[in-house]
Amino acid sequence: MTPTSEEELSEIIAGSNGPLRIKGGGTRPIGKTDGADLSLAGMSGITLYEPGALTIVAKAGTPVAEIEAKLAKENQRLAFEPMDHRALLGTKGEPTIGGVVSANVSGPRRISVGACRDFMLGIQMVDGAGNIVKNGGRVMKNVTGYDLVKLMTGAYGTLGVLTEVSMKVLPDVAAQAMLVLDGLDDTQAVAAMSAALSSPYEVTGVAHDPQKAKTLFRLEGFPDSIAYRAEALTKHLAKFGAAETIDDTENVKMAWADIRDVRGFAGQDGDVWRISAKPSDTPGLVAKVGAKAVQYDWGGGLIWALTDTGRDIRGSLGEFDGHATLIRGDAVPTFHPEPARLASISAGLREKFDPRGILNPGLMN
Template sequence: MRPETEAELAEMIAGATGPLHIRGGGTRSIGRAISGEVLETGGLSGITLYEPGSLTLVAKAGTPLAEIEAALDAEGQRLAFEPMDYRGLLGTRGEPTIGGVVAANVSGPRRIQAGACRDFLLGVRFVDGAGQVVKNGGRVMKNVTGYDLVKLMAGSWGTLGVLTEVSLKVLPTPEAAASILIDGLDDAEAVKVMARALGSPFEINGAAHVPIGLDDTPVTMLRIEGFTHSVAYRAGQLSQMFKDHAVRVESDSAKVAEGWRWVRDVAPMQDAAGDVWRISCKPSDAPGLTARLGANALLYDWGGGLIWALMPEGADARAKLGTFDGHATLIRGSEASRRALPVFQPEPAPVAALTQGIRKKFDPRGILNPGLMA
């Protein structure tokens, strides 16, 4: 099924007699396999409103992300939350859509400073499991009472409703960027360095560490963006701050962008065999947690608050981690791994009860991506 209008989508969902597999661009094959009729949103495509002066964009959910980024780039603007491209890591094809980005709350390295996708959502339109069209939010940021459906839909993976339109706040693209690269730090030292940089007044908007970089040695990466003179000044100050280490500065904008795409899309693990886990935690806990994992490869983002871990196929990262303040998600796994292990972090019983109650409210028949987040 591939509706061309919101009304067609509502009619299809209302008339559905069994489970529906909601699919946007088909680039994020995450979660339990879904048995059901495929419902594609690609027919709901197009930018319906773009006001550069108001930093506002409205697009139908099936609009390719590339189309949105091209329109923004033409006006010197961008999606500040830097959505990751999962295709290299998951080996999928197709084109990422803006609805898929919102449904999965996809955010990249800049989240640590700018915020997540959900923080830039102004409004949503969607069709719930009963076939009703629901609208929440608008084109400006404002306080709300009751359910904040805009935030609720971000990260719901199509289990509460099928998005038809999203409104987003966008931001200007800075004129310059630089990466401060520090070589040779072990994981614990790197986390301390990233914490110190993020606590400085120099507006770091990217902080990552790779134990095995492109030249097989550890590299810690700090990113700054802004006006050219400001970036040059801050790069100099950060170099001085970490003068006791092996510091390099990359100021070529194309190379800086390429390096952070490498981090954003978890390039070190794309062609490596094994399961890939995404672990969110307190940055200060990261080195201790990774010591328990015995991972084949690691990548730290968000100053250590996000860990990507390449594990042997079938290895249960949660069992190795034990109890910790955070959660672990199986992003890439074999069919056997996904059958044997919960893909998403199991919720505590009180939270699980709330989640189930919300799902029953928005999808009383349980037909939207059933079991995907089980």
């Protein structure tokens, strides 16, 4: 089923006698859920773009590439840097903005500008009863009651089917550069990344590759500003070693696209886990996992781990302040079990918005 309007989508959902599997571009088939395929590909297009107001509105099935191309003409961008899962998951198709919002997909720049959720202004959706719902608008404002904009961002289509999203965008940057430290172990790298993030030098990306023993720090802005901050940051990090500066913007962009999309794991056998935790805890968690390869992002707050197929690493991790999500693999549940109180709240919300339990059933349970 591929509706082309909200009204058609509403009729499909209201008249459905069984579960529905919500699809965008088909590039991120994460988790198990049964049901008839309901594709948003027929609801595509940018409906409003106001560069002066830093606002864009697009239908849920709009390819991210189309939005990025439109923004680039006005020297603007999606600052939260959404990941493209195709290389990692071996999928085809085109990532859509509805899929990005539904999963709150956010890249390395999250540490400096925030997540996808922080750029959301408004949404339109159809809930599990077939009701067309609108929430938010085109400016940031406080709300009372359910903040559906934030609630739907990261709900994976389990509360409703997004049909249109309104987002804040930001100006693009003139140049990029990065500093590279060699030879640090995981604990040293997390300390260096924390030192960079707590500095005044406006670092917009910090990552560590243990396999190559390289720790990377990204700087963005005007060339003169980058040159000054790179020199100052090099001195700030001197106790961790002598940093190399790479100031070729295109090479830096490619390097961080590799980090964003975890391309180092593409084509390698095994499951892929995404572990979110306190940076100070992550070296110890990595030691418990026994992964074949790992990648640190977000200053150490995000771990990508490549493991043997079929292993549930949650038992090895034990109790920790964070969660582990299975991004590639299907032998164990995708999402980390919620604490009892949070699980009760989640169940209550699903009962409210999808009383028949037909939207991506079981996906986040």
